[in-house]
Amino acid sequence: MFGKLTWDAIPFDQPIPMATSAVVGAVLLGVLLWVWLKGYVPYIWREWITSVDHKRIGVMYCLLGLVMLVRGFADALMMRSQQALAFNAPGYLPPEHYDQIFSAHGTIMIFFVAMPLVVGLMNFAVPLQLGVRDVAFPTLNSVSFWLTATGVLLVNLSLVVGEFARTGWLAYPPLSGSTYSPGVGVDYYLWSLQIAGIGTLMGGINLATTILKIRAPGMSYMRMPVFCWTALASNMMIIAAFPVLTATFAMLLLDRYLGFHFFTNEAGGNAMMFVNLIWVWGHPEVYILILPAFGVFSEVVSTFSSKPLFGYRSMVAATMAICVLAFFVWLHHFFTMGAGADVNAVFGIASMVIAVPTGVKIFNWLFTMYGGRLRFNVPLLWSLGFMITFVIGGMTGVLLAIPPADFVLHNSLFLVAHFHNVIIGGVVFGLFAGYTYWFPKAFGFTLDERLGKAAFWCWFLGFYGAFGPLYAVGLLGMTRRMQHYDVAAWHPWLLVAMGGALLILCGIGFQVAQLVVSIRTRDQRRDLTGDPWDGRSLEWVTPSPPPAFNFAVLPDVHGYEAYWGIKQRAIETQHLAEEPDYQPIELPRNSPTGFVTAFFATITGFSLIWHIWWLVVLGLVGAFATFVVFAWRDVPEYEIPADDVARIDRARRAARAAALADLRKPA
């Protein structure tokens, strides 16, 4: 009846997962109860869960990513403390638990922290920057988000019911095959990523179509903000890379469920094919994450330098060059496979070549700041921290791209330090810059600057404290994923790394405090004009938060930095442009399709993991029925009357006129 699922699946004898899940469960129940008692359920259902508005979906993606950041970071602290304790000692985490933690940490941080945050920022900002009202397929957007949420739910469920993979974050076979991993851990890993991956792929198709086909009049390609370009590159890479991930995981699932021989040791299976295929996805994936971060830095550096971006065209060219080169370097993840000197040399050189367009970008940002009037707000601090940190990470990457050096450093903590250096110093700093930069646009008030700066310094210094020592122990010969060790020379470094991780914890603490304090003092920090940073692109035309339709009339774009031109003209002529002729606006209606699909996807995924076949069938039938019901709808859109549009836009114009009058007064 319930397949492999019995009461033994719940780890009653292990205090750590039980206590953790009790706390998480209590918090979750508390939040649900609070929402219920306050009577917020209809509001949340109507305005968020069923929303197909790209801004709301973007915010929900970011929220999901931030919550999972706490989960993934808790795993990181457990690993750091284990390694700080486990010198000539067993530490407090038994190997089978420790292995689950490092696997979950990598999986969660890439798929359920970095990806949702990147996709969330793109979802929120890209349509606004393009000057349009929504993405190409709004309901599909909601489906994408909720499928990602399903993946998150399944991964977290593995804490209480069953176990997670002990295979590392990419689950290489034959270790991840059914012979060596007979439990449900790898199945949790595979199904949660399959379901979330479909969501990501659909999201990529959606945003790429949006950028290529839906832009405001006059918004030609070479007038798009750089963030839109990086989003385009990122989404094109999602379209090209994620199907390979789906295919690879499907093969591993066939091996595990039906006894196929793609990657087995017997009957001609080829485990190295898995490693090749997974990195054909995996290497583009890191650029899928970093390019939008580069886009955020481009926006932030230019805005807070009060200057147009230096070398716009070279920035676009560098972005697209990275987009292509990303697909020609995957083999550098396994030089030690033994493909031969020629193959290794080709991929080594290709990997080093990527440093060229990246270097172009770094110089463009530096030259943007040169001669600018810099405002050291929190987003710019993250950008400066990124430039320093990322250059170091890039250089250690070029070191690792040399095959003979890689033979020594492969799978050492030097490698671990390198990729954390580029992912934290690049992606995470970029996401925090974007979070602080666009927060007032999303919610109508700014985040606290002092606490934001404290968070930045803790993260920045904490990063060096945590990962500088890992470079050192890597060079001293320490390999990754060690549950215990007996080399005295490593121990002090690992204690320092523990300290660095604690400093990052303080940074996260400050970020939580920043959010809480800013919400409580939001009435003093309202963004009344919609343009808190003296911005240059079209999202700052709209009020904060923007109305559901974003723009009362689509902006007419006459050049690069569309909003800056409009703004300068208003300042020169001392009045706003003529009031437009307001028309009714049609918007897509909210739909529970995404949520219901994800509900059935969760059931299907869970029952596949536990081999409950009848429930699998039920889940699939439910998902199909949801689509049919959605296809049967007769009224896909609703209309906002012209009067409402006029009322909302006149309020915005009044705020702008007041700001203009303020500006006219002598200082």
Add this chain to the structure above:
Amino acid sequence: MSPVDTAAAGPAWSDPNRVGLHGRSALTGHGDRDVASKRIITGYGFWIYLLSDIIMFSAFFAAYAVLADATAGGPTARQIFKLDYVALETACLLASSFAGGMASVAASVRSQLWTQIGLLVTGLLGFAFIVLEVREFTSLIAAGAGPTRSAFLTSYFSLVGLHGVHVSVGLLWLGTMMAQIWVKGFRPDIMRRLLCFTLFWHALDIIWVAILTMVYLMGAG
């Protein structure tokens, strides 16, 4: 800070990097010229989906290419492929696509009867293809040449089976398509879905032609 505004603007504006000089004239943002039409957007998005689907197939093609000789002492391609049987499957699938094309012609002249007939023939031929494929698979498994026998057979069954799963899902879609056209008529949104369906059906042909060539013709030759 100087937050000022507003949406519509006047002459060509400062273009500090001398880029993007090819923008269009002033538009209100209403009417059909603001952004591409829904039909274009939907078709375009679906094309991108098809490309991603083809990339997924390409991973299975690559796996087949790697594992084609890994027969582990079991049957080889030459021993198990029967080209006349495959020719029948191919004929069914291609004729099904032709019928699908006829159905969309009928839909474009708003003929309910001929659209339904065209889609029905499309579905029946597609179903015949699936029946033939399932029979092929079951006879191979019965003869001890199932997917668990060797890596070659694993990759063969997976690649061809993945195509078969696509056709089966397509048949499900086809059924709902016929019902939608019957109940809702030739509404613009239904027509867009029909366009996507026929694109999907033709893309499966393209993939089948690649399978026919790389798996069956090269394997049996």
